[in-house]
Amino acid sequence: MRVLVTGGSGFLGSEVAARAVSRHDEVFATHRVTPPSPAVAAQWVCVDLADAGAVERMMVALRPEVVIHTAYRTGGPRAHLDTVEAAGHVARAAVTVDAALLHVSSDVVFSGRDRVPLAEGHPTAPVSGYGRLKLRAEEEVLAAHPGAIIARTSLIYGGPDHRGPQERLVVTALEDPSSVTFHTDEIRCPVYVADLARALLALVAGDARGIWHVAGPRAISRLELARGLARSLGGDPGVLRGGPTPEPPPGGPVRPRHLHLDSSRFEAGFGPILRDPAQVLGG
Numbered sequence: 001m002r003v004l005v006t007g008g009s010g011f012l013g014s015e016v017a018a019r020a021v022s023r024h025d026e027v028f029a030t031h032r033v034t035p036p037s038p039a040v041a042a043q044w045v046c047v048d049l050a051d052a053g054a055v056e057r058m059m060v061a062l063r064p065e066v067v068i069h070t071a072y073r074t075g076g077p078r079a080h081l082d083t084v085e086a087a088g089h090v091a092r093a094a095v096t097v098d099a100a101l102l103h104v105s106s107d108v109v110f111s112g113r114d115r116v117p118l119a120e121g122h123p124t125a126p127v128s129g130y131g132r133l134k135l136r137a138e139e140e141v142l143a144a145h146p147g148a149i150i151a152r153t154s155l156i157y158g159g160p161d162h163r164g165p166q167e168r169l170v171v172t173a174l175e176d177p178s179s180v181t182f183h184t185d186e187i188r189c190p191v192y193v194a195d196l197a198r199a200l201l202a203l204v205a206g207d208a209r210g211i212w213h214v215a216g217p218r219a220i221s222r223l224e225l226a227r228g229l230a231r232s233l234g235g236d237p238g239v240l241r242g243g244p245t246p247e248p249p250p251g252g253p254v255r256p257r258h259l260h261l262d263s264s265r266f267e268a269g270f271g272p273i274l275r276d277p278a279q280v281l282g283g
């Protein structure tokens with residue numbers, strides 16, 4: 001299969017590209033400012049996905065059968081450009097070359113106020129600026145490419161073998177426990193990056209379309225995840241500091257609290273790919 005992975009220089013994209021290479025797909029991976037990882041033996045393409053013309057030229061030159069769009073930006077002045085506009089450009093260009101598309105989205109499209117497992121049909125109501133961007137990106141993608149897959153996921157961790165933002169935070173906290181508070185009331189379904197990459201490739205290999213929830217099977221607090229990661233990194237989980245999320249100042253940034261993605265539809269269709277952090281990290 002000819003696969004194009006956008007955001008190949010990112011945490012998830014590099015794992016997806018490496019896994020696709022290892023199963024002998026023909027893999028193209030994009031980067032913009034981060035240099036390509038020598039560990040990922042894909043064919044690298046340097047492109048600004050916020051440039052519609054460049055995206056279309058790339059797509060016409062590469063003619064992928066499948067596009068896995070992981071690229072985005074959480075905040076800063078380019079957030080709308082790199083998250084919403086780029087997603088639209090990728091979706092339109094994928095249609096031009098008749099490529100299937102999987103767009104990676106997030107649990108932050110939900111409000112975090114409903115203390116129930118969130119299935120695919122649950123009403124979206126983002127409360128953060130980032131959540132609103134991710135929802136807009138989903139809408140752009142589905143408007144341009146109605147057959148696309150939208151894969152919503154949760155906090156991604158990599159453990160000792162593929163350290164990402166969660167591991168870096170835990171290392172900082174192990175060095176200076178008073179510098180980080182892991183919120184005990186922020187509930188997510190953390191997913192192991194290698195399991196997620198496998199799940200996304202399983203989705204594009206079948207005839208899936210529309211929205212899918214693809215996250216870990218257990219809803220846990222940030223503190224519980226951090227303790228599991230600390231243990232797996234050889235640190236003392238007991239030193240990590242937990243506490244409730246502070247109330248934001250009036251007009252300040254709001255964080256969704258209770259995001260329990262229900263991925264049972266994925267599990268019913270594709271099997272138990274998405275493991276519990278306790279299984280992945282031990283303990």
Ligand SMILES: NC(=O)c1ccc[n+]([C@@H]2O[C@H](COP(=O)([O-])OP(=O)(O)OC[C@H]3O[C@@H](n4cnc5c(N)ncnc54)[C@H](OP(=O)(O)O)[C@@H]3O)[C@@H](O)[C@H]2O)c1
Binds near residue numbers: 104
């Ligand atoms: N990490 C999580 O815990 C988490 C949780 C839920 C959902 N997600 C979703 O998972 C996806 C991947 O997240 P991640 O953590 O792997 O991201 P990441 O490590 O921050 O990587 C982001 C990637 O996007 C690329 N990018 C951004 N703007 C670009 C542009 N204009 N042109 C080309 N490339 C551009 C970056 O390339 P350069 O650096 O080379 O510019 C980088 O490769 C995102 O859709 C995110 O919403 C992540």
